[in-house]
Amino acid sequence: MEYIEFTDEALLAQIVDQDRLALECLYQRYSTRVFSLSFRMLSDQGASEEVTQDVFLNVWRRAASYKPGRGKFTTWLFGIAHHRTIDELRKRTRGKQRVLENVDDFLNLQSADIQPVDAAVANSEYATVRKALINLPDAQRSVIELSYFGGFTQAEIALKLDQPLGTVKTRMRLGLKKLRVALASKLRTPEL
Amino acid sequence: MTDPRNHESISPDLAGYSVHALDDKARQLVEQHLIGCKDCTFELEELMEGAANLAFAVPTVSPPRGLQDRINAAIDADMNLSEEHRVSIGHSHPAASTPDVSLASPVRLPWYANTRLAWGISSGIAAAFIALIVVAGVAGIRLNDRVDDFTAQVAAQDREIVSFTELLTLMEDDAKLASSAEAQQVSVLQKSTDTLEQQLNDLRWLQYVTSVGSWTTPSFFSGGLQPQAPQGVLITHSSGDQAFLMVNGLAPALPGSVYQVWLTYEGSMVPGNTFTVDQDGYAVVNLDLTGDATEYIGVSVTVEPLGGSAIPSDFTVLIGSDQ
Numbered sequence: 001m002e003y004i005e006f007t008d009e010a011l012l013a014q015i016v017d018q019d020r021l022a023l024e025c026l027y028q029r030y031s032t033r034v035f036s037l038s039f040r041m042l043s044d045q046g047a048s049e050e051v052t053q054d055v056f057l058n059v060w061r062r063a064a065s066y067k068p069g070r071g072k073f074t075t076w077l078f079g080i081a082h083h084r085t086i087d088e089l090r091k092r093t094r095g096k097q098r099v100l101e102n103v104d105d106f107l108n109l110q111s112a113d114i115q116p117v118d119a120a121v122a123n124s125e126y127a128t129v130r131k132a133l134i135n136l137p138d139a140q141r142s143v144i145e146l147s148y149f150g151g152f153t154q155a156e157i158a159l160k161l162d163q164p165l166g167t168v169k170t171r172m173r174l175g176l177k178k179l180r181v182a183l184a185s186k187l188r189t190p191e192l
Numbered sequence: 193m194t195d196p197r198n199h200e201s202i203s204p205d206l207a208g209y210s211v212h213a214l215d216d217k218a219r220q221l222v223e224q225h226l227i228g229c230k231d232c233t234f235e236l237e238e239l240m241e242g243a244a245n246l247a248f249a250v251p252t253v254s255p256p257r258g259l260q261d262r263i264n265a266a267i268d269a270d271m272n273l274s275e276e277h278r279v280s281i282g283h284s285h286p287a288a289s290t291p292d293v294s295l296a297s298p299v300r301l302p303w304y305a306n307t308r309l310a311w312g313i314s315s316g317i318a319a320a321f322i323a324l325i326v327v328a329g330v331a332g333i334r335l336n337d338r339v340d341d342f343t344a345q346v347a348a349q350d351r352e353i354v355s356f357t358e359l360l361t362l363m364e365d366d367a368k369l370a371s372s373a374e375a376q377q378v379s380v381l382q383k384s385t386d387t388l389e390q391q392l393n394d395l396r397w398l399q400y401v402t403s404v405g406s407w408t409t410p411s412f413f414s415g416g417l418q419p420q421a422p423q424g425v426l427i428t429h430s431s432g433d434q435a436f437l438m439v440n441g442l443a444p445a446l447p448g449s450v451y452q453v454w455l456t457y458e459g460s461m462v463p464g465n466t467f468t469v470d471q472d473g474y475a476v477v478n479l480d481l482t483g484d485a486t487e488y489i490g491v492s493v494t495v496e497p498l499g500g501s502a503i504p505s506d507f508t509v510l511i512g513s514d515q
């Protein structure tokens with residue numbers, strides 16, 4: 001099958017037609033990303049498998065609701081994956097006091113694993129995104145990491161960091177916009 | 193309380209919304225505001241794109257090999273269920289006499305047949321989840337006209353496909369033609385015809401439900417930026433005294449609660465019927481109107497205590513406006 005050459009959006013159109021090979025192709029492209037994101041946030045293999053399964057079932061069932069004019073497929077996909085994982089995370093932590101650790105470096109951005117050892121790694125999305133994150137002002141990066149990976153709400157972050165809620169909101173907004181601009185032209189469809 | 197119509201007070205929350213970092217109240221306000229604000233919708237798309245990049249910032253870990261098989265098995269179960277659901281629609285309307293309505297189209301199922309909840313939603317939070325509703329601009333068009341229009345388009349495209357295919361057969365021997373413009377055009381046409389056919393199926397089903405009479409379809413609600421959002425269609429009789437709301441993808445209401453429909457008129461919210469959804473999150477609600485359904489400016493569905501309420505609660509799960 002020449003599906004491997006299809007764009008994500010073309011595969012999704014096939015899925016609207018109940019084409020299971022197209023779903024398999026999208027699964028090949030993105031399941032590792034979805035699973036990794038969930039696993040990083042939940043640190044639970046079983047729960048992350050469940051999330052990944054839900055996400056791809058959701059792609060299958062709701063392919064028709066994706067509007068091509070409203071952003072990239074990956075935005076839609078990772079939006080679903082993140083939301084589903086956050087739900088799981090909040091279910092687990094409800095009513096429990098959570099401790100903020102690694103506030104300044106939630107992703108261990110300073111650690112050795114992002115020092116590219118070869119060109120392939122250096123050019124990977126992984127390295128590209130982490131570089132863009134490192135380039136953000138610390139204050140913007142930490143609120144983004146706490147909310148996105150830590151699952152904390154803006155109000156929780158404001159409380160924990162002892163900063164006004166409005167400041168947290170502004171930092172998050174600026175940081176996300178910078179990330180988008182910095183990476184808009186850099187990321188190709190991964191693992192093609 | 194913040195007014196959801198106030199752009200200045202809502203837009204600072206878009207970033208939090210894009211990464212699911214708002215509490216329920218703030219999230220509801222953003223979702224209500226998004227329905228009417230194009231600027232915020234656009235900014236949200238940008239912020240979501242920025243946020244999606246973060247998924248690439250974690251080290252990769254492969255999922256287990258068996259996971260894909262499990263997903264395939266779940267899809268098998270899903271498709272069997274849709275199959276049963278379709279049959280039950282047919283049984284519940286035995287008297288309908290629109291012979292050209294083929295619910296058994298083998299090509300694909302319309303959206304309402306695909307009614308399994310995308311998430312295994314089970315919590316109260318899910319019931320309070322507001323869907324962002326995007327209203328497609330079909331106000332005032334009669335359902336029957338729309339069906340005729342689509343039928344004609346599908347037929348025209350089918351004819352074109354046939355003539356192109358004939359042309360291709362004539363030129364079959366020339367190897368270069370395998371990738372010719374004509375062949376590409378056939379595949380493009382095929383694709384577009386498929387899309388039209390799906391819309392036609394949906395419309396025929398509405399036609400089937402409403403059977404006869406002059407019904408309008410003022411509001412198609414479909415999931416907005418949240419792909420797992422519930423969906424709804426409001427069909428109003430042109431006389432204004434009858435209307436149906438079809439919903440899809442709503443979590444079953446929690447014990448002790450029901451869903452309730454509200455019609456928004458200039459300056460007031462008129463309570464409508466209460467209802468529950470089946471295990472697939474699906475329901476057709478006869479609105480049992482007291483006012484004129486052609487005058488409403490919006491429709492919403494809330495979660496209320498058993499028996500319904502006179503004033504809507506804050507737990508809105510569907511909102512649509514007639515733009």
Ligand SMILES: [Zn+2]
Nearest residue numbers: 199229231232
């Ligand atoms: Zn706005």
